[in-house]
Amino acid sequence: MISAPASALSPLRRWAALGVLAAAVLLLAIDGTVLALAVPSLTESLSPTAEQIIWIGDVYSLALAGLLALMGNLADRLGRKRILLAGSALFGLASLLAAFATSAESLIAARLLLGVAGATLMPSTLSLIRNIFPDDAERTRAVAVWSAAFGAGSAAGPMIGGFLLEHFWWGSVFLINLPVMVVVVVSGVLLLPESKDPNPGRFDGLSAVLSMLTVVPIVYAITHLTSSGISPIIVAGVVIGLIAGTLFVRRQRRLPNPMLDVDLFRSPAFSGAVAANVVSIFGLVGLLFFFSQYLQFARGFSPLQAGVAELPATIASVVVVALVGVAVARLGRGRAIAVALAVAAAGLALVAPAAGQASYVWLALCLAPVGLGVGLSMTLAGDAILSAAPPRKAGSVSAVTETANELGVVLGIAVLGSLVTAVYRSKLTLPETLPETVRARAEDSLGSALAVLEPGSAPAQAARDAFLTAMQTTSLVAAGLTLGAAALAWWLIPSPRGSR
Numbered sequence: 352m353i354s355a356p357a358s359a360l361s362p363l364r365r366w367a368a369l370g371v372l373a374a375a376v377l378l379l380a381i382d383g384t385v386l387a388l389a390v391p392s393l394t395e396s397l398s399p400t401a402e403q404i405i406w407i408g409d410v411y412s413l414a415l416a417g418l419l420a421l422m423g424n425l426a427d428r429l430g431r432k433r434i435l436l437a438g439s440a441l442f443g444l445a446s447l448l449a450a451f452a453t454s455a456e457s458l459i460a461a462r463l464l465l466g467v468a469g470a471t472l473m474p475s476t477l478s479l480i481r482n483i484f485p486d487d488a489e490r491t492r493a494v495a496v497w498s499a500a501f502g503a504g505s506a507a508g509p510m511i512g513g514f515l516l517e518h519f520w521w522g523s524v525f526l527i528n529l530p531v532m533v534v535v536v537v538s539g540v541l542l543l544p545e546s547k548d549p550n551p552g553r554f555d556g557l558s559a560v561l562s563m564l565t566v567v568p569i570v571y572a573i574t575h576l577t578s579s580g581i582s583p584i585i586v587a588g589v590v591i592g593l594i595a596g597t598l599f600v601r602r603q604r605r606l607p608n609p610m611l612d613v614d615l616f617r618s619p620a621f622s623g624a625v626a627a628n629v630v631s632i633f634g635l636v637g638l639l640f641f642f643s644q645y646l647q648f649a650r651g652f653s654p655l656q657a658g659v660a661e662l663p664a665t666i667a668s669v670v671v672v673a674l675v676g677v678a679v680a681r682l683g684r685g686r687a688i689a690v691a692l693a694v695a696a697a698g699l700a701l702v703a704p705a706a707g708q709a710s711y712v713w714l715a716l717c718l719a720p721v722g723l724g725v726g727l728s729m730t731l732a733g734d735a736i737l738s739a740a741p742p743r744k745a746g747s748v749s750a751v752t753e754t755a756n757e758l759g760v761v762l763g764i765a766v767l768g769s770l771v772t773a774v775y776r777s778k779l780t781l782p783e784t785l786p787e788t789v790r791a792r793a794e795d796s797l798g799s800a801l802a803v804l805e806p807g808s809a810p811a812q813a814a815r816d817a818f819l820t821a822m823q824t825t826s827l828v829a830a831g832l833t834l835g836a837a838a839l840a841w842w843l844i845p846s847p848r849g850s851r
Contacts, residue, residue: 380504414466510658632759683846
């Protein structure tokens with residue numbers, strides 16, 4: 352079927368096409384958060400080593416982050432619709448392979464394929480939005496829907512995963528991808544227009560390699576710093592990433608048609624929007640990471656109950672769709688992003704005292720401003736990044752947004768997760784009479800502590816209290832960082848009223 356050009360699409364078809372793109376990103380966000388709950392079940396079934404468990408989780412993020420820039424560039428060259436549909440088909444196939452994996456090695460391979468497929472999907476969704484919605488106001492609302500889908504998927508992942516794991520085997524968390532991907536492929540063929548760069552120039556393989564060597568080693572170093580500390584491998588990863596990044600930037604500036612226009616980062620508005628995106632995801636994912644543990648281990652919620660308990664953040668992020676136009680019209684883009692981050696920071700700060708209350712209602716009230724602020728900030732920052740580039744380069748610039756999102760996820764889990772662990776261990780006081788093996792398990796994490804300590808005992812309560820203190824401290828640190836990003840956005844990003 353030959354697609355109509357984006358400019359010729361009727362309003363109904365434009366918004367229907369957005370529904371296809373939102374479904375794709377919703378599923379990707381769910382897939383990024385659902386696996387953690389399945390690790391105990393798949394460990395019992397596949398008997399992976401400790402190192403293989405790490406790779407089952409890491410290989411997806413490494414492939415996704417490392418290939419985003421390349422896939423965004425290929426989407427500009429070969430066609431965003433074509434790349435999106437091919438990636439969707441591959442994602443469905445890889446999900447099937449993962450669900451029925453019979454060994455840890457085959458599951459790692461399937462997760463690698465999922466990362467490759469995810470890298471084709473993410474830039475294509477945003478770049479198609481850039482071309483389907485040429486009107487600034489409509490595009491801002493479309494990006495709001497896209498951001499809401501991403502946030503909803505991140506929050507719904509634990510809830511969906513908890514439900515499936517309570518009723519089915521671990522592979523079911525991957526099978527949920529199949530019907531959605533079938534819908535995306537079929538409706539995408541019918542509804543999505545094709546678009547690409549009419550003059551892409553020569554493909555530069557060296558730039559593609561350098562982009563991967565920049566991102567993958569640094570992401571690896573960040574994700575492993577918590578568990579292994581500073582080691583030769585961690586240091587080597589950072590050094591390789593920095594050297595490759597320097598070479599990549601120099602090469603892009605020399606090429607007549609670069610993979611990524613790095614001069615965009617000279618614009619304070621562009622750089623500020625990228626930074627706002629990273630911090631927004633950093634705060635949200637970091638909060639959900641330790642908040643889910645708090646709900647299940649400290650409050651005794653089941654995975655399904657914990658997922659439902661996080662819904663206030665999801666619902667608030669969806670409300671952004673109705674508020675985004677008003678916020679920009681009255682404040683301007685930069686100030687709206689700054690106010691949104693300040694609202695999120697307030698919610699994060701209020702989590703600390705609310706976590707100590709017996710009633711969950713107070714925590715629910717704190718999650719709402721976090722979801723609202725992060726959703727609004729993500730929407731406006733993503734729209735600012737997209738608007739900075741011509742439509743023909745939408746795929747490449749969309750990859751910047753997605754890389755920022757992925758970096759925010761990695762940093763949120765690594766930095767805030769490390770802080771939770773450090774404070775938990777420093778505040779945990781255990782009886783001297785405990786055996787060393789039990790003490791070591793209890794000091795490792797709250798989940799391990801509750802597995803080896805007597806339920807209802809004083810040491811078990813001490814572990815819960817230490818984790819509560821750790822969560823409160825970490826939420827305040829996250830609030831401070833988010834407030835700093837708000838000040839940065841207010842200062843760097845222009846705010847002409849009525850602009851979008």
